[in-house]
Amino acid sequence: MAESMRGLHRSHRCTEVSNSNIGEKVTVMGWVQKRRNLGSLIFVDLRDRSGILQLVFDEDSIGKEGFEKAGTLRSEYVIAVEGTVQKRSAAVNENLKTGDIEVIATSLRILSEAQTPPFQIEENSQTKDEIRLKYRYLDLRRPDIQRNLMLRSKVLYLMRDFMAKEGFLEIETPILCRSTPEGARDYLVPSRVHPGNFYALPQSPQLFKQLLMASGYDRYFQIARCFRDEDLRADRQPEFTQADMELSFVDMEDVLDVNERLLKYVFKEAINVDIQLPLPRMPWQEAMDRFGSDKPDTRFGMELQDVSDVVKGCGFSVFTSALEAGGSVRGINVEGQGAMPRKKIDKLVEFAKGYGAKGLAYLCVNEDGTYKSSFAKFMTEEELNALVSAMNGKPGDLLLFAADKNKIVWNVLGALRLKMGEELGLMDPDQYNFLWVTEFPLLEWSDEENRYMAMHHPFTMPMEEDWKNVDTDPGSVRAIAYDIVLNGTELGGGSVRIHQDDIQEKMFEVLGISKERAQEKFGYLLDAFSYGVPPHAGLAYGVDRMVMHMVHADTIRDVIAFPKVKDASDLMTATPNVVDEEQLEELGIAVIPQKEEDAE
């Protein structure tokens, strides 16, 4: 039976009690982490969000009844205790903030009893994800998850604090928006008042923030919820949080400057990491060439080498035919792994195929200087030596090569490099390598659509020096776009936007979007711009990812209070669910019965 807390006032959270309080009366409240009976004493570890405090019950201090009550305490009971702080009688517990003290209880109330939880409330729980997420309210009691969410709260606060001081206004944009059927899938919301019509949940506040610039708000910021109805991956959620900004009367340098200072401030205050400014920058082309990725993890080397020139004309047709088809041959040197067993190498080949490679060529430099290789028989010794030399191969090294279209070669080797880097422990989790990747291609050819697509979005400003080539060589035009990369993860990205109608018109033309179609999709934005629009630029961060990096979480679910699982359902509330027929009737929609083969 639960007791009331009437008349009591908590004086401290658990770890707010310290040895400076010795001799003082305190009132503490929290959850029973564990109880131990030791002779005539009962010890209880009391837990709250701040940590653990040891309580001691003895009959002399609390009386017979209180002592007996203490004997009934079980894990997760919620209690209130008055008592006196004293130096710990037993050995000091170095692992606890309050390890040198304890509270000798003089009164005890049981505010809430508790069933036995289905799993222990403890750090680094090994309990299956499904169970933890079904009982998320218990999972959320675990100290590591609590630390994650407390840090997340702090990060949000720090960002807002910095942005406010820089003159950014936090302006809330709608969640009930217009559907723009392009890009990712929209979540739709049927309208009751306008049957047959729908709202869409925003994939980002992109158009609204550009409108706010046209409206003169100068500097906009928002921690915004965004929605994408995509098939989930490990680091994706149907709803996610963006730290979104847009600035007027600025160029790229202004955006990078304010964001570098933001990152420095937040990482220092949140996790005490010092970031050296200015952050390094790397053009997209260089990132692809050196790391096979537009978000390079620069904590380790193992960079890609283009050996196309070296193998040109060799006898290995896999190499030469790739070159003839306009592709390239590139490799990475996995130093010291020359003795890797054949079986493991075969697994790497399979891994590479998963990234689109037809195969993976390898060459081990034996300790005696001889080679073991999948393609040695097709090449002369001179050719092999030249190749090894181009790769800086030393005895004991493993050289891996991909030959294909550039895009595939980058993909394969970029992924292999990360895999090997991880396996070899080359990624120091305490190192924070930030990098701006810049000069992205403006356009990307789509075989599917048989046309150029905007790599970011159709409002991204081209680089002035390239724009003249848009007709002759659209693929060569670079954008004034930038991504901020941390240890191989894209934390955020943005661009300078087009504010000139002639460039915008040309851009739509290049993308094959007719004037009518542009007006239909973005009409209100184009209209807004026709009434005077300032030059503007912006950037958005993935907040979930940023916090995930800060706490080294394995999954994005560990930094979100109530996450969804891969099929976009919430296991705790059993959402989504079936709703009443009347609700659907009011909305003027009906569920289409699923065909057998579609049913799950």
Next chain:
Amino acid sequence: MAESMRGLHRSHRCTEVSNSNIGEKVTVMGWVQKRRNLGSLIFVDLRDRSGILQLVFDEDSIGKEGFEKAGTLRSEYVIAVEGTVQKRSAAVNENLKTGDIEVIATSLRILSEAQTPPFQIEENSQTKDEIRLKYRYLDLRRPDIQRNLMLRSKVLYLMRDFMAKEGFLEIETPILCRSTPEGARDYLVPSRVHPGNFYALPQSPQLFKQLLMASGYDRYFQIARCFRDEDLRADRQPEFTQADMELSFVDMEDVLDVNERLLKYVFKEAINVDIQLPLPRMPWQEAMDRFGSDKPDTRFGMELQDVSDVVKGCGFSVFTSALEAGGSVRGINVEGQGAMPRKKIDKLVEFAKGYGAKGLAYLCVNEDGTYKSSFAKFMTEEELNALVSAMNGKPGDLLLFAADKNKIVWNVLGALRLKMGEELGLMDPDQYNFLWVTEFPLLEWSDEENRYMAMHHPFTMPMEEDWKNVDTDPGSVRAIAYDIVLNGTELGGGSVRIHQDDIQEKMFEVLGISKERAQEKFGYLLDAFSYGVPPHAGLAYGVDRMVMHMVHADTIRDVIAFPKVKDASDLMTATPNVVDEEQLEELGIAVIPQKEEDAE
């Protein structure tokens, strides 16, 4: 043709330039508010979010070409100007922050040309709402709307700042939630992965914040978007913003204390209003009896008087039959309005009927002490004198009476009181009367449902001293619930929650909710509580309303960047809209063709 801003850096916003900069070179950018040609000079008012700055173009300073370009400037062109600050040559403009200076331009770039806007960008626009909202991006340029949104941004920042310092964690709760078909209508979101199933947008984060308390987060805060698919009123939007909080190990006094300090801080910092603490409190019963409202505007008197005892047994059957039916007779004294013309009084009667009254009895105390009244003929002079005396009626006063069930009497007189208060100018907009209304009834009888309903929600804690009467007299049980009222508006409200399973079980029983139904609707919350739950309490503010009061806006739309209109549509983006058939197919839903009579 738009020019680039390459090579330019804005040095000041418009009103950041002051007479301390005289003689300095500045670079300013913004919108042309207006251009005037005055002899050999061109004057331009430059506008940005900070205000207005006067630019002067003369050929000597800017050259022929620049001067000619300045001559082409039109309203809403976006320009960048370099120039030198000087003392204003003409008369000082006292209305402008920069009224004593001007910038003599040395260079001019037109960053964006502009069409002629459909309405003037000016304060207090008289343009029709529909036009302003269709061109919301232009409407948002108006300085009064900009001030509103800047203040709103500041209020959000101040709240977060205060809450963070008080140990509250900002924790984001889901937008894709489970539908709970009760209370207001949910917005639904069809699931693609689980055809036939739906998410619902949250009406509030109530259950999530209580879960967070059960999970030990101790103090939660969130500026949360909430959604209700209701027919819109002037101060309602389909999506609105709540400042939401919940605290553990507290009682009502703790919640009121932290919120009083929050309000004092925010109102002082945001609009320089001093709030005296502690705020006054009034039990719900007193608020109804004195003001006919659970959110009394205490800036003026005109309080309700219960004259049931006075008219008991009089000859006016409207009064006596109301009393016999268990109702009451109450009145207000509209002082000094005794000479109100009959026509106007008739309008008041109509107004009263709109609030459910069958009629409205009135009595004018003439200057000569005689009465003019709708019911004088039914009462003796003694009875009339007693009534006037009970109402403190003086010559020249107008007494208005309602006789009915208490609920209707309160409604009618409460509304009349506000109407008269407004018409007579008794509501000083610069006076901020805060008030806690407390001791709400726990339960409210519903004739429709033929059962008691929770006045707040089923987790609201009853007052201990009343709970014993729950079986014998449920309607008399008061709740530990509280609303914060400002000048007749409910800014927010909350309650202490039930954390004892025996009380919760009884509460469901009283509400006629079976164990199975409770489990179905709130199962995960009840389960969470069974694993140990702290005493907790919370409160939520309507942020839109709060800001609306601070800026004295006439409509809630004036404090929301992209509001919807009454039919829940957005006129700017033409939302909601029809979506592609394939989108619906993917979601496994279909639009039901509307019957003729349903079609609008």
